[in-house]
Amino acid sequence: MGRVVSKNELRIPLGAAAVFLQAWANRARAENAGEEESVQQELAEAIENTSERIDVVGDRLAQLGDRALELLPLLGVAFVTVLVFWLLARLLTKGDWLFRWIDNGFLRDTARHLTRIVVIAVGVLLALELLDATALVGATLGAAGVVGIAVGFAFRDIVENYLAGLLLSMRHPFQPNDFVSIDGDEGKVVRLTSRATILLTLAGNHLRIPNSKVFKAVLVNYTQNPLRQFDFEVGVGVNEDLAAVQKRGLDVLTAMDAILKEPPPHALIERFGDSNIPIHFFAWVDQRETDYFKAKSAAMRLVKTAFDASEIEMPEPIYQVFVKQDVKSPAEQVVQPSAEVLKPGDTAADDRLDAQIELERAEGGPDLLDEDAPHE
Template identity: 30%
Template sequence: MSVEVTAVWQKIQGMANEFMVLLPNLVLALIVFAIFFFIARTLKRTVKKMTRSHRQARNLGLVLGRLAQGTTILAGLFIALSIVIPSIKAADLVQLLGISGVAIGFAFRDILQNFLAGILILLTEPFQIDDQIVFKDFEGTVEQIQTRATMIRTYDGRRIVIPNSELFTNSVTVNTAFNNRRLEHDIGIGYGDDIDTARELILEAMNETDGVLKNPASDAIVVELAGSTVNIRARWWVQPPRRADILDLQDRVLTNIKNKLIANGIDLPFPTQQILFHDQTEATDGDRTRQREGWSAGKGEVPKSHSISSAIRQLAESQSQRNGAKEGNRSSANHNPAQNDR
């Protein structure tokens, strides 16, 4: 029993002696690491201060500050380890870091992809904070651009988190990229209305609306001869192109256009349809090879055109004639009894 206690005590003494030998290096390593940690925090604060005055660079400064802090702390950790364990070479640490980096890269491929995409978005700035963007089925205002994802607030008060790799590799529409934006709306007038008059009225209505820019000028162009309307496209420019302002201005422009056209006798027709019977034709066509209602070319009399009212009238007349004929037959049979006896 005493032998075992002696062995344990000797091991403890050996560990204590090794610790005392290692203590100076350990203290020095802690001091070095603390210095690097302090430098890292100072770098982070300095980068944030440099970019604080620019709103669009706010997130970029935060990311660069974190990168600088992490890199500095990692370098301090390597130096501290080399002080505590002199047998560890800097090349060994770099090699270990490279192998670990490859393993981490495979394990967290999606995270690293989003991180790199976020850095590129912050550097290239295809859009900025407070911009209004459209991405696939989502539309809203950019709230934050983080290293992993971008957050947008939709117009109905919801938050959408979009991975940065998706934003970087797909098309994004930035509605607020420029100061001016053109809006348009199609207006249908009747075929009997004068197009030039309607165009002038539409231009007057747009120019009289507060908020519509004079330069670039508004315009109205004919874009389609539809089934029941002549469609004129009204186009006007607004500033600034925020969603709420656009909806408010569009409401006032379309209201003014409708009131102006109605007040000047311009028709705004509803969609209409024409129903043709299978035997309906035009008496003036004459040429049966050019009939449009389905009658094949051939000899014989060209059938007259029919309508629902004429068809009902003919049906009533024929029914009346049949009823009259039946009544006549009955009366003749009653007034000739001898014929009934035969």
């Protein structure tokens, strides 16, 4: 049978447990107290370090303040130096008295701006030298060089167009109102700006071509030489007397007042066509008195009319089927031209665009062209 535990036997284990719990609680309180002490110690150290840093910053600011007070007179002298050089730059670049020896207007303006920048830069360098900040100057120039390279790559097209405009204004390949062809784009020159060349096409449209393209392009100036040759072809039948055909066409061209007698018109046979023989006519006009396109149009019309009147066959490149009937032959049906058709018509120089260009140039705006400068 089981044995019954008495009260005295139960008191011993319970007392030991109470002692253990009390010891554990005391240990936990000790650990918490240690942690709190450690946190307080770290906080005190942080506050002390912050205070030391604040003291250092304060001392540094005080030193800078003292230094600024010491440099205050020098700062005033440096400011006055920069102001004097700025005024000197304005005085030197006001008007053209210092740059009158430069004939090109674009170069004159560029030299004026560069002179202003150089004079002001000298004043700034002297001011920094007075403040004993030459090290800052070296660092600034180095940074400016790096920034300049980056900006040069970023604005390469703008710089290229500017330099091309400068070179074009020096070379003078064209003048205002000149009729030019730039890589196939034709028109009359309105003005040359620092970035683009502006043309007025024969249709009255404004055409802006970047200066870099104009500088590198194949440029044809039709106005620089007032004499200009036009040409056209007329196909005649293979059975025609080619010498007589050439003479008939040249007689028509020579009789036109708009066509120059020297150099004289001429005609060439250069090839054989599929169903005809092309006769190539050439003639010269003076563009100061005669419009090129009007003269060419009148010459082609009069030569065609003369060939019809002389019954010179001008076959078309098509197949023709003739059916024999009791009708008149094509030669018998030729209509004689009237006296009005035989007149050359209006061949005077076309000045419609000239008035528009003069009006635009009179309105002002940037222009690098000098009308008095010689052509390239």
